[in-house]
Amino acid sequence: MDLQSYVLENTEIFVSGFVVVSGAFLYLYKQRFQRPLPPSKLEKILEPETQKPEVKAPPKISWSDRLSLGLEKSRSEVWGKIGQLFSGPAPALDEIEEILYTADIPTALVQELLVKLERDGKGKSADEIQSLVFGFMKEKMEQVQGHIHEDVFNFNPANKKTRVFMIVGVNGAGKTTTIGKLATKLKLQGAKVIVGACDTFRAAAVDQLQVWCERAGVDMVRAKDGADPSGVAFDTVAKAFRENYDYCLIDTAGRLHTNANLMDELVKTKRVMAKIDPQAPQEVLLVLDAITGQNALKQAQEFHKALQLTGIIFTKCDGSAKAGSAVGIVDQLRVPITYIGVGETVDDLHLFDLDLYLKTLVGISRA
Ligand SMILES: Nc1nc2c(ncn2[C@@H]2O[C@H](COP(=O)(O)OP(=O)(O)OP(=O)(O)O)[C@@H](O)[C@H]2O)c(=O)[nH]1
Ligand SMILES: [Mg+2]
Numbered sequence: 001m002d003l004q005s006y007v008l009e010n011t012e013i014f015v016s017g018f019v020v021v022s023g024a025f026l027y028l029y030k031q032r033f034q035r036p037l038p039p040s041k042l043e044k045i046l047e048p049e050t051q052k053p054e055v056k057a058p059p060k061i062s063w064s065d066r067l068s069l070g071l072e073k074s075r076s077e078v079w080g081k082i083g084q085l086f087s088g089p090a091p092a093l094d095e096i097e098e099i100l101y102t103a104d105i106p107t108a109l110v111q112e113l114l115v116k117l118e119r120d121g122k123g124k125s126a127d128e129i130q131s132l133v134f135g136f137m138k139e140k141m142e143q144v145q146g147h148i149h150e151d152v153f154n155f156n157p158a159n160k161k162t163r164v165f166m167i168v169g170v171n172g173a174g175k176t177t178t179i180g181k182l183a184t185k186l187k188l189q190g191a192k193v194i195v196g197a198c199d200t201f202r203a204a205a206v207d208q209l210q211v212w213c214e215r216a217g218v219d220m221v222r223a224k225d226g227a228d229p230s231g232v233a234f235d236t237v238a239k240a241f242r243e244n245y246d247y248c249l250i251d252t253a254g255r256l257h258t259n260a261n262l263m264d265e266l267v268k269t270k271r272v273m274a275k276i277d278p279q280a281p282q283e284v285l286l287v288l289d290a291i292t293g294q295n296a297l298k299q300a301q302e303f304h305k306a307l308q309l310t311g312i313i314f315t316k317c318d319g320s321a322k323a324g325s326a327v328g329i330v331d332q333l334r335v336p337i338t339y340i341g342v343g344e345t346v347d348d349l350h351l352f353d354l355d356l357y358l359k360t361l362v363g364i365s366r367a
Contacts (some may be wrong), residue, residue, distance in 0.1 A: 019025035061349050062136055064360070070342025071360050078103040078323040080363035082133050087259035093118070103321055104293030106328040109140070124237040127364070134362045137324075139353065140331045143353045147336050150312065152283060155191040155246060155282040162240050164248045164273060166233075166279040168266055169287035170299055171254030174315035174341060176205065179249045180212025180286055181349040182339075188277030192220040193248040196236030198269060199283075209251055219245075229253065232270045237273045237280055250281065256288060257302035264336070268304055285338060289311045291320040300333050311338030314352070316343040324361055 005009060061069075079098050085092040093114060100110045116136055121129050165182075169173045171229045176199070183193050195213050199205040203225050213220040221236040233250050240248035252269065253260035273280040288296045303309060312330075314337050316325035326337055337352040360367070 001141075009054050010277065013350045023064070035053045053196075057097075061347070063347070064356060066348060067340070067342055067350070067356065067360050070348070071323050071357075072203055073319075073321045074103070074323040075315070075362055075363045076363045077252060079324055079361050080130070082362075083129035086121055086129045087124060087126040091117070091121075104295070104296075104325045104328070106332065108295070109328050109331065111137075116243050129253045130362050130364050132346045133362055134358050135326050137358050137362070140327050141354055144330050145336045145352070148281075148338050148352065150351075152311070152338055153185070155186055155189040157190060160244075162245055162248060162277070162280075163282050164237055164250065164277070165283040165285060166250045166252065166273070166281040166307075167272060167285050167287060168256060168314075168315070169302060169331040170256055170289075173254065173292075175254065175287045176209050176212070176251055177344065178313050178315060178339065178341060178349060179209065179251050180216065181341075181346045183213060183218045183247075183249055184216040184346045185349070186247050187216050187218050192244070193242075193247045193276060194240050194245045194250065195220045196233050196238060196248065196250045197222040198232045198236075199251055199254045200225060200229050201226045205253065221302075229265065230272045232277065233269045234272045240277055248280075254294075263302070263306045270307055281312045284308065285313050285340070286335075287315055289315055290323045290325065292367050293320075293322040294328075296325060297329050297332060300329055301333070304335060309333075309335050313337075313339045313341065315341035318348070324338065326357070 006188045026253065081099065084098055085096050096117070097110060097114060100113070101107075105113075113133070115137055116132065117129070119133055124132070137190055138342070151163065152165070167179055169175050179195060184194055186193050193216070195209060195218060197220055198207045199209075200223055206222050206225075210220055210222065221232060221239060223232045223235075229252065236250060237248055248267075252274070253262075253267060255266070257263065270281060284307045286300055286307075286309050288300060290296075292299065300309070300312065310336055312333075314323075314326055319338060329335075330337060340352045340357065341349045
């Protein structure tokens with residue numbers, strides 16, 4: 001057999017041999033000459049995949065700035081305008097009267113303020129008028145506001161006792177959200193907190209509260225849907241005292257102040273708590289939605305008559321120009337505002353500070 005036919009007959013062997021040998025050469029070449037990339041280049045190539053997207057923490061807003069943002073509408077549309085409208089050669093009393101009415105300030109209070117402006121405000125600058133309005137509001141609220149107990153917001157570990165807060169109000173006022181915010185805040189201060197889900201009418205209401213409690217890391221007592229709310233309150237308060245909880249927060253179902261049966265049920269819920277401790281509940285807090293305006297006073301009066309309120313939680317001040325209606329409510333009801341809410345997050349709830357609230361509302365320096 002000549003060489004040509006030998007090659008032709010063994011083509012497959014030659015080709016596969018060639019592939020193997022050239023593959024081996026290529027491998028050796030790579031091992032020998034291809035050095036690893038310097039670290040800087042490596043980082044550059046890997047960067048787009050390995051670098052995590054930068055998560056920017058939301059800027060921390062102080063409470064005073066949060067309050068200022070929340071009261072912006074009330075300040076710019078109502079209270080911050082009085083100085084401008086009254087100062088100057090032709091004080092626009094009619095316009096002031098109108099905007100105060102649209103902000104749901106009771107008639108008697110509006111008239112009193114107008115008299116004060118006429119008596120003390122003539123020839124004064126816009127800023128001086130604003131201070132005058134501040135002084136008027138402060139005078140109306142100061143005495144009542146002096147009755148807030150600091151421990152409703154600031155936990156003092158040295159003060160070992162179980163405090164029971166019952167939260168009531170009309171539908172959707174913000175009761176459950178407020179309890180969630182408060183439970184979170186108290187827990188962060190180191191308090192042992194338990195929450196009673198006494199809104200047994202709606203399973204969704206209990207689930208909503210449970211989400212807040214889980215997030216806050218606080219305990220919750222819940223019963224079967226439709227269970228007697230008083231029974232849940234009793235069990236929660238009993239557990240709170242037995243196991244030395246610092247705070248026991250009782251959520252209740254929303255109801256209209258005009259519904260006698262439902263109001264009676266609240267009275268019963270309050271009464272059963274006192275069977276465990278005569279002091280309980282130490283606080284009965286009515287949640288009022290600032291948007292409610294004038295009608296809020298009627299609500300508050302009915303709840304107060306039935307339950308002897310110790311405080312008001314004034315929510316949703318961010319959504320309305322009626323946040324100043326607080327002055328009429330406190331003045332007439334003689335019950336202090338304990339907390340104020342200006343949004344849906346935990347940081348949007350705070351202990352009510354009269355000076356800060358009024359200065360922010362009227363728009364005078366907070367220095
Ligand atoms: N903008 C704003 N929204 C709030 C504030 N407080 C509560 N809310 C919202 O108001 C809505 C109703 O709040 P809830 O806490 O469910 O009210 P509730 O009183 O428990 O309602 P019921 O149990 O149905 O009677 C929710 O969407 C809350 O996020 C507040 O201060 N500002
Ligand atoms: Mg609720």
